[in-house]
Amino acid sequence: MRVDVPLPKAYLLLNHGPVTLVSSHAAERRNVMAASWAMPLDFDPPKVAVVIDRNTLTRELVDASGEFALNVPSRMLAATVVEVGSASGRTVDKWSRFGIGALPAARIAAPLVADCIAWLECRVLAERPTEQRYDLFVAEVVAASADDRVFSAGRWHFGDEALRSLHYVAGGQFFATGEALAVGATA
């Protein structure tokens, strides 16, 4: 079940470096693309940094709306992550083309990607020089939610192999999020 994540815990949804799907919407158009280059930038209020290439439809929609969502896919969506990179949203609606489900977001107009395991709804904090020079966007997380089968009470618990998050390599290759380990500081 999708449940709200308190904003000060939202960074935990990205802290381990999973691949994300960026969903966006503006002027009756919507899109979704894959992004490995996304990370937390602050705890509270939570912020993120993400690279959105200037040649993408996503960039156009984010520039127009000032909003996007970062969706964290599980292993079950690995093929979708690759597929959304194989077509341009300018020529097809990727949601229809690849059978991607859309969920309404709580605080932004962009749809969320169904069957993901975590969602961060973001509003762009305009930083034009770094957007223009590096395609680097800074945004505030205004709502966050997660699938409580794998994230609850402020922590990930990947019991089900199929629901593990993914770390993207290149060329359709991923690593699944692996074994949990804990160490205490010995200092």
Next chain:
Amino acid sequence: MRVDVPLPKAYLLLNHGPVTLVSSHAAERRNVMAASWAMPLDFDPPKVAVVIDRNTLTRELVDASGEFALNVPSRMLAATVVEVGSASGRTVDKWSRFGIGALPAARIAAPLVADCIAWLECRVLAERPTEQRYDLFVAEVVAASADDRVFSAGRWHFGDEALRSLHYVAGGQFFATGEALAVGATA
């Protein structure tokens, strides 16, 4: 054995979102801190983005030198990742205190962290507004290397469990990089 990684492949060392150790040096002082908030920003020339808190000694050394290295630790260094966050480089030399080995870098003055599995030597591309507002640094990767037991010919191959990279959660908790999987685009 530590071998050079061609610069256009350097992004692969960070693409899957591992935790990093940031090493720095200026005016006879050196430091090392942990950073999960680091990601690739471009392919060629390779660039990275990393968050370096304004209250850290690392920030002072990076501001003074314009350089730092991102070191990718393996599971064998998990305790070190936690330990370097348990003390300030202002009061102890963490390298001596925690028995961290230093290797000379190829292109920068900062030492590299021995026993890591990948290293990115970086020069800051000054972006003062985002540094000051978000502690967010942009840098160019000027040299890259990796342990060829786990990265060679442009790809990771984690055979040895102890040499897997780490993904940081919080409070001394990590995930190891897990199972490799590959999917083909079906579009």
